[in-house]
Amino acid sequence: MRILLLGLDNAGKTTILKALASEDISHITPTQIYVIDSSDRKRFEETGQELNELLEEGKLSGVPLLVYANKQDLVNAASEKEVAEGLDLNGIRDRSWQIQSCSALTNEGVKDGMDWAMKVMSSSKGKKK
């Protein structure tokens, strides 16, 4: 049971981990979770490039991807749709993926992302070697 929690510096990974610590995540299997600081638009291109490199990593091939559009509590946060467009997520065709807006600070949306991860992993159980 493994989750990769990735993202640029300052995206909110540690804060999401802390938010998740109060949730039951004992049933999660390999899922890639990518964290975006939705308020930091000038780094969308950089974070998109990093994500694309990860998607090309052979060891992560086919691994479901959850993108947390974090820091939604900030007034200047980009919406889920804007983040998806900024990172060209609609071009991802080789795996299940989902974007989830959240605020690790207020805990909003964090569990919804995990619920998706659990659902997608339980439905793909047995399909992987």
Ligand SMILES: Nc1nc2c(ncn2[C@@H]2O[C@H](COP(=O)(O)OP(=O)(O)OP(=O)(O)O)[C@@H](O)[C@H]2O)c(=O)[nH]1
């Ligand atoms: N407003 C707001 N701030 C957040 C949120 N999540 C994280 N932060 C803040 O953003 C900063 C970076 O958060 P971290 O959780 O340390 O980010 P990280 O991705 O672990 O950063 P690195 O250790 O640099 O890789 C901290 O000041 C957090 O308090 C959020 O949802 N909303």
